[in-house]
Amino acid sequence: MTLGLSAAAGDGAEGASGELPAGWVRATVAELCDVNPRGFDEEPEDDELISQVPMAMVEAGTGRLDASMQVRYGDFKRKSLTRFQENDVLFAKITPCMENGKIVQAQALAGGRALGSTEFHVLRSRGAVLPEYLMHYLMQRSVRMVAEQHMSGAVGQRRVPRPYLESLEIPVPPLEEQLRIVAEVGRQVAHIEAGERAVSLAVERAVDLHASIADGAIEQLSDAPVVKLESVLREPLRNGVSAKATNSGAGIRTLTLTAVTRDDFSDQFTKITGADPKKAKNLWLEDQDIFIQRSNSAELVGTSAIYRGAENWAIYPDLLIRVRVQRDQSLPDYVALVLRTSRVLFYLRQNARGLSGSMPKIDQATIENVEFPLPSLPRQKEAIDLDSSLAV
Template sequence: MSTVRLRHLAQINPPTPAFDRLADGDELTFLPMEAVWPGSRLDLSRRRRKAAVATGYTRFQDGDVLVPKITPTFEAGRAVLIEGLHGGVGAGTTELHVLRPGSQVDGRFLYYLVNAHSFLKLGEAEMYGVAGQRRVPDEFLRNLLVRSIPLDGQRRIVKFLDIETARMDQMVDLQFQFLEKLRERESAQLDLEIQRMMTEWGSIPFRRFIWGVDQGVSPQCDAIPAGDHEWGVLKVSSLRPGVFLPEENKRLPNSISPDTSNEVREGDLLVVRANTPQLVGSTAAVPRIRRKLLLSDKIFRVRLLSGVSPEFIAAVARGKRVRDLCAAVSNGASQSMANIRFEEVKAWPIPAVTSDVQDAFVKRVSDERARLNALQSRIERQFALLGERRQALITAAVTGQFDVSSASGRNVTDGVGV
């Protein structure tokens, strides 16, 4: 079996003349890392003007294969073949390697190649850097030895894999749709409960439940999360509607003394002050935590009067009336950042119910969320198993472990070991 180094088949991180030819005001597709997913989850909806991404971003064009370079995204197999860019050109996070197929490699074959298990394990072994910031060097890609397969053979493999992986991707898409329907149902039930309480008990402005508010600071922190005995500063991603994620933090350097007056504690009610328009106003109560965490300047901590449940307020804030108010405040904001003032938070309508009604409502909401989370965990496990089978099939095909010509026309996915 003859082999060839990848640099002889594809350009590695090449220049993109099509980007240079754009005028500064021209729009192009923008890809942050959270938008880079294989299959139908790839999000090409974001736009930026050329002038805004002229420096400090990776450039690419239709037909390129993008490979995440940083852990853990690389190991997750999130490489994508890019097609359908706005104007045929894009820019994105610097944490991407760009592979541009040459005349001797089919673009889709190259895409499958960099999603093979063997490729991912070799790349993982070549990573450099500190924990949490390890990256795959472009030298690994340039010097990677791959099987030398004629174009017609590559295309037979591609045709086979397109059919087989499409079946798996369809199963994943259906499960995503099912999960989304369940979330929509939960949201509709929550809105009905809140409306019922407001009809029966009336509502009062949130300010009537508040005796104080805090806003932290955001010093220059390390990019990695804090360890068990280190201080961390919360990132805005630590809050999702009704959910607190303490692992989403940045480590405070040892050279900076923590302001313990900003320490986050169990029972705190946190509200996102600045984030994307979709997430500004996200509210969650802090459960029991073991980490040493500090409030950031983009998050409010609301101090509630005695007898007011922070979990109750967080649940009401997930409802449509509060979400609509936050959306109205965010109108006209940029796609990347919006802000909400605390005066606007204080105007949120809250059902004027007694503490026992609050507790009963919180229990119903918590029970439903727990049921949905359990179902989501089972679905995510199915995603993982399908992903393992998909990767095993790709690996077997591109490395020649079986002849795709003899496998075509029959279902082989169940016969591929994982």
């Protein structure tokens, strides 16, 4: 969602020749900010409540954080946590948080101060650059891509070094122009967020419609014995595996979460990843596998879809859980229908867990304990057919 500042700056931005407009200057982050200052400008009292901001409380790519968690400063002041204060800019230095855009201006902190993850670089403006301007500049995809090239450390623990960040040059307009650019970015982001809300509402309504149709098909089976999902599983539930996309085109085809977003499996949402073949060997798709989103936004977590296609065509990601049923007891289409009902969706979402500001997650035990009526196979087929007729 983050916009490049050059778009907001318009004709006043740096031209193709690399020359800056009149009044603009180039300056390094170290010239503009105190980088990782040792503490607060004013130390809190031990009894004061301040915010605590772990990495999970910073949203990726939105410039938003959740500062609602509060702690007594005296209980935490000796812990190895990062100190920052109102209007400091936080820059996540570790992979993949930096690449995902966990960069934010600290705002609405309890007492104006906070303790946070040690994986943040803290940038405290000396006055020549507005914190919000700096945040938007650093969040640009082009800036993050270059920062990624300068990361150091072992695989999975790579970080943007402090010296690189300090030496990073940015174009700095006069403060009045910075204010104008920040305001324009804000207007454009507001338009984007309005569009995202409209799309989210449409998706939620579509899911609710599918659920109401499934409800109608299941209502006729109230006399059937009730079982738990775990009793009809052919094998244990299994999460997928997370892996980064490859640039070479070589690797393993992997579904993305979007493949099951709207209760309808779509095979166009895949990527080629560097997944470990040993970890992937039990994750290959099989015809009539059912997949449940174990983590997503509140309106989408718990949605599911059934795969129909060739075996061993792709694997699936960690945010999906695979369900395989004993077909002599339950038809996969029937179980998929049950999982779409409003009652089951409500149950899954009520039992999803997550820190404030993070996506809710459903664990395997919650899914295993889904209860539903299990009639004979012919009656299951009748319910499937009724669902299809109601959906027309």
